[in-house]
Amino acid sequence: MTAPGPDPAPEPEPEPDEIEPDEIDLLDEELVRAPFAVYSRLRERRSLHRAVMPGLGAVWIVTRHDDVRAVLSDPRLVNDVVNVPGADVPNMSELAAQAGGVPDEYIKYVYPTVVDIDGAAHARLRRLVAPAFTARRVERLRPRVEEIAARLLDRLPEAAEDGVVDLIPHFARPLPITVICELVGIPEADRGRWVRWSGALAAGTEPLGEAVRGMVEDTRRLIGRRRARPADDLLSTLIRAQETGGGDRLDDTELINLVLSLVVAGHETTAGMIAEGVAALLSHPGQLDLLRRDPPATLPRAVHEVMRWRPPVLLTRVRYVRADLEIGGQRVARGERVMPILAAAGHDPRSFPAPEHFDITRAANRRETHVSFGYGPHYCMGAALARQEGEVAFGALLRRFPGLTLAAAPEDLERSRADGATPGTWRLGALPVRL
Template structure:
């Protein structure tokens, strides 16, 4: 008798010399096996969904639970059946999720974020002043890409920026796939304890910030301290990790494509959407759990089975994005990408991320038109072992 073929592992390796492309296996899967079983690092099997239409369908389906959306599938030490914490806006479903989203969505509307654009622009200019004063070469990640979204989210939430090293270190551990279970839990508890103290202070001495409004004793349907801490942790970590990595990665991409900088300066909104599609920094996909029997494309999925919606594969689907592996700032309908997810759990802070990226990239290339990477490309170190793809550092020079 012939043994059944082993379930392949979740694709993890990017093509050699192509740090901005998702695993090459995704293209083959979209053609021949768009929804097929893989074994995840956490040990469970899941259907890897690679086609754009199927990814959107999975993310829009209310019978697909977000209970594992903390990306437990890529952490070998994770427990997929771990109880969901109250206040987890990315893992709760239905009415529980809608309740939390309603409490924060007003802070991230297009109109509210537009009012922050001037503040973001001031931050960009002040950090460029400091980087230029530091002199060439400089690390763009530490001087520019990381502090700008960190400052913005601290201002919005009401977190003291002086505490940034603490929460940045803890959040880096929490998004690392190499961290042990003990290291991840310690970082989580340390950051949770810090936020509990901060919320307690907000209750005693409220300010004009989101954390104060969330913790107000007079609020309708008030949140418990546990809910406040878990919700606050999600907003703080997501609020700087993704955008900081996008700024640094986008800079490298733009420096490698002739004429790209001019395209960004001419039409920053269109250019940023194409960069979001092209880079898709949530590199391991979004995990979902089927609560009912469903059909994904031609594949039947049973209740109790897991699915991984590969956002970076969907954003490279040639049936939707012609020449998908090329950066094209003339592409029609650039905002149809799924870099921010799709459906009820679509990223709540996406409008803020757009403004930060637009202002950071236009400010950078307007002020430093002769910017260049200061080391050979092969010496750049990428974050292959984190939930959010990016660069560990980016040495740049000018003049």
């Protein structure tokens, strides 16, 4: 591995208060303030720890990289509790939808999604949708992604005050939502309300019922239009699969469910990755210099390093144990819940030497060794698209504004949970830069 550029030692996170192992509250404020430090300390004690979260109860959290990979790929762990014989555990996705005011007749459009199901049912949906997200298909989208990025960058000077602009609302967020809406086939005139609705759905906050109802009814109307007049978009492709797929075809409920899932999942985390990547590069001038010397070679590796170093999703959904097993030397019984901690896995020194250093040369041969896009059967279908958006965003931004700098000290950039309630997300609240 090439030595990183001459950056100073990484800024330490605030020193967390002591959190006793086996008494970990996943909503503890220290996990908001210093998640990587807290999880890293726990990981070095042992891989598995007991944790609690209101409404979820006790859960095993898994912190070491190899164990996280094993948990994400082991068929003895499943995402849907109905696949655990004899289990009597409430499904939090369904309860959250009901608690959020989603009318009963609309719940089927938000639960179960493709990430909630397992086995043959999950493989079937992936098989029908995955062709739209192959590396070759995504690469054909690159010119359009570059056009969208250029258009957004053209507008940045107008949004700036005294040369300073917040990149999150003006670039990091609109780029991926525009891309996924175009890919799916949502008309430009409708995208403003889809941004609002998908934000509510991703956060799980009110007005959740209103957001789901709006997205479902919009999708129904759009399906009708695409059946009458197909276009070059994913929705038209899925409709054609309905009509020509024989016995293996999507019904309308599955089709609407997939559209909602793709739009919500297709931009929130990518926006977080773009924001964190820009902040990391501008905070590490040596790494920024390395990237500028050879962008084609270093941009893909920089995206991998951003995802490892500051993943926008800190932990995955709960997985349920369907048969007794051992994880990291700890016996885990059938019916228990396990939660992989991506933020800890990506900083495991057993897999990543000097993990606290941001080093864009780390991903040799552009190989993905982190688990921030998941691993195993539920690996993120949109990973290739997200990586491309990151490459385009970093490259275009730095070319257009070669003198770009942070307008705040790195330690003053504030982060919080995206929805204020769950421990899985960690987002920059603002990213002020000087053009």
